[in-house]
Amino acid sequence: MSDRKLYINGEFCSSSTGDTFANINPATGATNGIVHEAKAGDVDRAVQAAKAALNGPWGTMPQAERLKLLAAAADGIRRRFDDFLAAEIQDTGKPVSWASKIDIPRGAANLQLFADLTRNIPNESYVSDTPDGGKALNYAVRQPLGVVGVICPWNLPLLLMTWKVGPALAAGNTVVVKPSEETPSTATLLAEVMDEIGMPAGVYNVVHGFGPNSAGQALVQHPDVAAITFTGASATGQRIMADASPTLKPLSFELGGKNPAIVFADADFDAAVAGTVRSAFSNCGQVCLCSERVYVERPIFDRFVAALKQGAEALKYGPPIDESTGIGPLISKQHRDKVVSYYELARAEGATIVTGGGVPSLGEEWDAGSWVEPTILTGLGDDARCVREEIFGPVCHVAPFDREDEVIRRANDTEYGLCAAVWTSDLQRGHRIAAAMDCGLVWLNSWFLRDLRTPFGGTGASGIGREGGIHSVNFYSELKNVCVKL
Ligand code: NAD
Ligand code: 6OD
Numbered sequence: 001m002s003d004r005k006l007y008i009n010g011e012f013c014s015s016s017t018g019d020t021f022a023n024i025n026p027a028t029g030a031t032n033g034i035v036h037e038a039k040a041g042d043v044d045r046a047v048q049a050a051k052a053a054l055n056g057p058w059g060t061m062p063q064a065e066r067l068k069l070l071a072a073a074a075d076g077i078r079r080r081f082d083d084f085l086a087a088e089i090q091d092t093g094k095p096v097s098w099a100s101k102i103d104i105p106r107g108a109a110n111l112q113l114f115a116d117l118t119r120n121i122p123n124e125s126y127v128s129d130t131p132d133g134g135k136a137l138n139y140a141v142r143q144p145l146g147v148v149g150v151i152c153p154w155n156l157p158l159l160l161m162t163w164k165v166g167p168a169l170a171a172g173n174t175v176v177v178k179p180s181e182e183t184p185s186t187a188t189l190l191a192e193v194m195d196e197i198g199m200p201a202g203v204y205n206v207v208h209g210f211g212p213n214s215a216g217q218a219l220v221q222h223p224d225v226a227a228i229t230f231t232g233a234s235a236t237g238q239r240i241m242a243d244a245s246p247t248l249k250p251l252s253f254e255l256g257g258k259n260p261a262i263v264f265a266d267a268d269f270d271a272a273v274a275g276t277v278r279s280a281f282s283n284c285g286q287v288c289l290c291s292e293r294v295y296v297e298r299p300i301f302d303r304f305v306a307a308l309k310q311g312a313e314a315l316k317y318g319p320p321i322d323e324s325t326g327i328g329p330l331i332s333k334q335h336r337d338k339v340v341s342y343y344e345l346a347r348a349e350g351a352t353i354v355t356g357g358g359v360p361s362l363g364e365e366w367d368a369g370s371w372v373e374p375t376i377l378t379g380l381g382d383d384a385r386c387v388r389e390e391i392f393g394p395v396c397h398v399a400p401f402d403r404e405d406e407v408i409r410r411a412n413d414t415e416y417g418l419c420a421a422v423w424t425s426d427l428q429r430g431h432r433i434a435a436a437m438d439c440g441l442v443w444l445n446s447w448f449l450r451d452l453r454t455p456f457g458g459t460g461a462s463g464i465g466r467e468g469g470i471h472s473v474n475f476y477s478e479l480k481n482v483c484v485k486l
Contacts, residue, residue, distance in 0.1 A: 002033030002090075004184040004208060006042055007191035009049035010201025016041050023184060026329045027093035027320050029368030035184045038207035043176065043218035046205040050147040050174035051224055053202030058174055059144075061200075067115045069199055070169055074111035076193030077104065077158075087185035088158060089320045093329040093369065094283055096321050106452075107158035107186070113452045114166035114472070121473060127486070135486040142477040144172035145250070146226030149219040151240070152187075153232045154180035154331050155286040155392075160254075161187055163452075164229045167472035169203065176205045176225070178215050182331050184208045211236060223247050229475070230254070231288075234390075234416075234461040252475050253464040254288070254457060256390040257418030260411035261291035261447075262401075262433065264424040265299045271445065272423035273304065276396075277311035279421055279447040281374045284328050285394035288462075289419050289441070289448060292391060294398040295407050301400040305378060308398065309355045312374040317362055329370045330393060336370040339393030343375060346386045351377040351397070382410055390416070404429065412438045417459030421447050440466070 002023060005012040014020075019037040024030070038046070053059070058066070077084055084104045089096060094103070125139035148168045152161045161177060168175050179187040187206045194204045209215030220228055220243045230240055231254040244251060261279055263272045279291040296304045315326035330336045336359070343357045356375030361367060374394040380387050387397050401407040411420060419441040422433050427444075434442040440458045443449070450456065453469030465475060 001031070002185065004033065004035040004188045006036050006038050006046070006208060007188065007204070007206040008042065008046045009052075009205070010195065010199075012191070015039060016045075021181065023091065024332065025090055025093065025369075026331050027369045028365045029333070029370070030365070032090050032185075035181070035208045037209040038215040038218075039209070040218040043207050043215055043222060046176045046207050047147055047219075047222050047224050049202035050176055050205055053174045053200055054144070054146060056202075057200035058203045059172070063119065063172070066172065067119055067170060069197060070111050070166065071115040072197040073190070073193055073199070074108045074115065076197055077108040077111070077190070080189065080193065084158060084186055084189055087189055088183075091157065091183040091185045092154065092331060093320050095325040095328050097323055097325065098283060102448075103156055103159050107162045109452060110159065110162035110166040113469075114170035117453065117469060118167075118170040118473060121470065130485065137484045137486055138481055140479045140481050142171065142473070143480055145476060145478055146173060147224055148173045148175050148476065149222070149225045149228045150175050150177040151216055151219065151228065151230045151232065152177070152179050154182035155283060155288070157183035158186035158190070160231050161190070163467065164231075165190075165204065167467070168229070168476045171473055171476040173226075173476055174203045174205075176207055176219060178207050178209065178219050181208070181210050212239070217243060220244050221247065225249060227251070227476070229467070237463075250475070251464060252467060254467070255418075255461060255463045256392070256416060257288050257290075257458065257462050258293060258388065258390050258414050258416045259289060259291050259419050259421070259439075260293045260295060260414075261396075261421040262407050262411055262423065263294065263296045263300070263304060264426070264429070265297040266425045267423035268425060268445070269300065269304070269307070273307040273311055275421065275423065275445070275447050276308060277315075280308075280396040281312060281315060281327060281394045282448070284330055284372070285374075286331065286392055287448070291421055291447075292396050293387060293411070294396050295401045295411060296398060298400040298402055301398075305354055305376065305398050309376055312355050312376055315374055317360060317366075317371060327374060327394065330372055331370070333370050335392070336372050339372055339391055339395070342386055342389075342391045342393070342395065346377050346380070346384075349380055349384045349386055351384070351386065352379040354378055354398075356395070382413060388414065404433070408433060408436045412436075415461045418462035419443065419458075
């Protein structure tokens with residue numbers, strides 16, 4: 001049984017109130033272990049430790065040494081790859097084929113990238129003429145923001161946490177991380193790594209718990225937390241923004257999506273089908289970038305739906321640890337209830353259920369897990385709730401279209417704006433549509449390929465700001481201009 005403690009000021013500790021909650025394995029419903037729940041007092045201790053580290057060893061450490069420690073943390077993840085993999089699989093139930101190729105390697109890569117990139121960022125400077133005929137030198141210096149609160153979701157726990165912790169530490173900040181209550185383990189393992197590599201106490205802190213009236217809200221409201229970086233649901237983002245407003249801190253928000261995929265008749269058919277099977281059902285549809293709305297040009301609509309059905313039905317349920325398992329469970333029973341309620345709503349809205357639409361019976365211990373069938377819907381109008389609301393499960397609605405201008409309008413007809421996937425062999429059209437999409441990221445004939453240095457984020461209800469490469473460094477540092485009369 002695992003015992004996921006808080007990590008504050010370089011020490012693993014219980015919560016000051018003694019509160020704990022259970023960590024459940026979503027594949028089996030079994031209890032993995034207990035998690036210690038931080039309350040406001042624990043969060044305050046973590047923030048004070050993070051502040052002290054800023055004013056102490058971390059703040060005075062030369063940048064090169066700081067970045068060396070960050071690279072050592074990346075090495076630590078790689079060295080303990082199997083521990084991270086096992087913990088992530090136990091918390092999420094995700095198939096090993098996905099976690100071993102995406103979650104853990106990208107988790108290490110996030111820390112490595114910012115260790116490498118940050119030392120190569122040039123400083124801005126200008127020599128200019130002054131009104132008195134002289135010269136002045138202006139130069140900008142980057143400074144850390146201070147203590148950064150990092151609030152993460154459960155779908156890609158290590159990946160999305162390191163994506164924030166990497167640049168925050170590289171820029172000289174200290175962090176207090178609040179992992180999702182569903183997935184406490186890899187943040188705790190990273191604390192062990194930080195211990196092993198000699199990271200100064202207080203630089204990396206972990207406070208487990210929930211959102212409202214728990215660790216999440218306490219972190220957001222804390223006056224000594226200089227900024228919040230949050231990935232999660234749009235409604236949670238609204239709440240965080242309201243709770244953060246009295247302390248006027250910068251916020252970086254990566255939120256929900258209802259992403260379109262657009263398939264033209266001239267696309268490489270097999271690649272478009274395989275790509276859409278991935279983009280709709282990977283990680284059991286629990287990736288913010290998943291395609292929940294698929295628009296297919298009418299001449300290939302029926303053939304495409306039939307092939308997509310075949311692809312969905314070929315995804316094999318099974319033990320997450322089995323390499324041939326193609327689809328894992330949802331994160332929790334509660335989330336399954338939500339997804340299944342959308343399957344029922346789809347029926348009520350008049351959808352045709354092409355495949356899926358229920359809960360599989362897998363037998364033995366697996367029936368206590370939160371499994372759900374990958375589901376394809378057709379026949380709904382653009383105003384149906386199942387076409388407009390984020391479901392965050394293995395489900396997509398497929399609709400035919402006739403014209404390019406029509407599909408652009410329909411794809412953009414959403415409050416969200418995270419990403420879009422476009423499948424066509426006409427690259428000019430691909431670029432034209434990429435330009436017309438109201439979102440932060442467009443995949444052309446691909447999905448979930450992204451260089452970590454590129455900007456990532458959404459428009460509208462999908463988020464505020466961009467992270468990735470230099471864009472992360474810009475969020476996690478404050479620029480100060482110094483002007484010198486020469
Ligand atoms: P969630 O918003 O319920 O929770 C995310 C985190 O916020 C958790 O750690 C939670 O404890 C915390 N939290 C909840 N309420 C809070 C509050 N009032 N104050 C402070 N913290 C609070 O999201 P989730 O269910 O964990 O994740 C699924 C959602 O995340 C989906 O909507 C998905 O689209 C989105 N997501 C977006 C991206 C992206 O990059 N755009 C990536 C992954 C997930
Ligand atoms: O490309 C990435 O690494 C990234 N930030 C993915 C986010 C996925 C959201 O669920």
